[in-house]
Amino acid sequence: MRAHRRAATALRELGVETIFGLMGEGNMRPLIDFGAIGGTVVAATTEGAAVSMADGYARVGRRLGVASVTHGPGATNALTALTEAVRARTPLLLLTGDTPPRADHLQRFDLRGLAGLAGAGYVRVGAAADTATDVARAVRRAQAECRPVVLDLPVPLQRVEVADGPPLRPAPPAWPGLPDEDELDRALGILAAARRPVILAGRGALDARDEIVALARAVGAPLGTTLLGKGLFAGEPLDLGVLGTLASEVALETVQGADCLLVLGAGLNRYTSVDGALLAGRAVIQVDRDPARIRAAAEVGLVADVRRTAASMREQLVAAGQEPATAHRGDLAELLAAEAARPVAGAEDADGADTIDPRTVMRLLDRVLPADRVVVTDTGRFVYAPWRLLSVRSPADFAHTCNFASIGLGLGTALGAAAGSGRPTVAVVGDGGGVMNLVELATAVRLGLPLLVVVCNDGAYGMEYRHLRLDGDDPAPARCVWPDFAEVARALGARAATVRTAGDLDGVAVQLASLGSDGAGPLLLDVRCDPDLDLADLG
Template identity: 35%
Template structure:
């Protein structure tokens, strides 16, 4: 057996079923060995795109995704997507071929260890052939336990060495023992006393709570405390259909009603949420509240620069169950926000249709989002990208569906379609992504990848024919807005030329028809929604003009 074969066999033992990337001299033997073992491989048009897809695959599958590149430039192409995955704390393993061990004169030589450190990636190096299984085990162990990307760098000459099989491979999962974190009873009592003395409790559920599937415990605590349920951006719409008292996102992307109601809170219980500056509006959103925080980390400093009044280190389910049980023993029951008046305010439309401001052949982006939310079944997962146009969807998508937001992950546009492709491969379900025109065009070639593999992605391009964020910031700062205007071709036709379906729409009727066609037969599709630049999103109004309308 060759070393590359041992490496491939170890990846399979770690559960690898799908690999994204590009073939080159330094990884081609490993890729062939994987194919012989039944691993599906997705050849992409850019290595960084492959990593973005592996990122989406990992987020959907809940285990490390895998990307591969050849040496040198193949590795350096990973930079932006690797930083996005690192900031998102995505577990993945990048199998990166390397030039012959020690040959610094090779044209594709790169100090891949130093490069990995620069792009916030863990690094494991294959320095000897007999370490093949050990380095794979270590790479997956680190990806899983540290929840981050790990680069496994394998010199091409060492991959060709002979390998002596030393017995059954031990997957990294067998080395991981995660005992349940039990909360300190004295802190549970302290949290109970804070809640018991409160009148208006808010529960903020974050990505950690969602990942722990702690929804049932959150709803139990909400019912007993009369709490308003809010989420962080990364848990958007979670549990939305399970309670009448869900106010949406807390913070910058919250509605005006959310802002007004959350101001009344005198107790905030954060579950699996870091309470960063966006979630708390730098501490201004909850001026009178005491904070209880439940998280697995040893401690966290909130976005307002303070620590919680009561910090409980525990897994979400256990911490919530203990707190609720303590409240039950003391017969603590609070009406709180659970009134008919609050319910009336929560059920009012987020935006009055009379406010829509369409132009000839251009849609109001808010109206476009309302149509998308109504016409696309909740079974379709949603990925939200970055940039000004994404703000509309972030605030206005209301149906309860699986939502992944890439907002704030290194501030990199263009990643969301890649993440969506990977998530579809992992889940086996169609999904849609809402992205801007500049963002989509950044990795246009990967739509052809989706077509080639029959991946049923729907790309909704909110097309203002500009760098939308820069256009509005330029206006706010008195700069020349025309410098941010970039015309685009009809992207529906571009999608058709690449072998997929597509439409360019300028009215709500055209949009509904295009959506109906995708729902009828999901396949790679681009809907180019032409929108006006005259509508500014609420977060941008808040940030650049001090408005909240």
């Protein structure tokens, strides 16, 4: 067979079922072959969206995502989405193929340099005979390093005949097991002596919920999460919810009063740690399988599997006769329950004559949408509403595209999440970011995806509008006039509605409740908002 066929075959042998791509000279033959041998090729409208789709597919499915674009402008068009995936630590393969080595080739571009700029890995197939080996190397690097890898199969090599070797086999991930015994003993000594411990879990702890809950009960610790761990401990009486800058008042007070913070599978970025304020003045124990994520603020840093470490900690503490700490407030569970039931401050009074508060929308969506939904947000000032008010059953059902702080990536990421999960998926985007990739709604229509797109439309680049207002400047330059989102969505084949009032929401409640079960495909809500409403300040 030819090398392009061997590359496609190798991907299938390694367990790849779906590639999100946009065809061009550099990648069309591997894409055609992949579909011909039983793989699924999801054609995107833009290269950036193809990478975002693979990103969402990987994050929600917790597996490798694969995208494919052509060389030159195809690769540069994908650079922003690739950088987002790098910073999200998504295992992703981006298949492309370098141009023929001619100085006058119009699409020549340094693919190795592009990968380096994004922070991605790079594997170039140097000889056609090595195609399968290099594909496997790229796949395993992406999985082991938890980051995108650009796989470059140069066009001149693709047509070279190669021998058909033995089939490849997926390699199991080589995760670390239990931590160093001496370091574990140090951590256990700190935990045993703590009077007010708190446990903070992140995305790296998704498989360890039961073990962490059992450990928390053994040591008497309330449980909190990072934003990406949202919902992990839902239903637990001492669930503090999301900690950091999004924390509730009771949760924040609890962490500030803690003497020990056990951090499991979380990177402790500036938002979670409130620029380090939540780490200062208390012992920090951090467990993560990636040594690069262990913070200098950690008194003990354990490079290990979170689930096995949590189970081992509990077993050893129980065997030693450890009693749960009792210095946290005795009424903490009641306070947390009361806080969860209390309406968001100011939300009832923030609807305008012809605008609606996004929080009003998110609360209704939270009530009426199917419980097994997936939620994906773009980035912008509107994110506080869905982050706080739109729940998910598991952290694996939530993703945001704020890692590179670029607007416009949310819709593509949601498309990949919906295509991979087959479940109702909500994409919450701003008007500026939404209009950038609204054409990709045609892909959702073509695939019949169970997708709800909520456009928080304040007629402005909202974050810039807010900054100008806070600086005392005229925010008018940040205002924008867009096409009618609902009309554009209908032109692309989707259902759509404009929402200005709670009554408008009631009018689409039946469609929302049946999302994913009615087979009607995507639905867009153009939610008209007030740009002067500051969601960051109003809770």
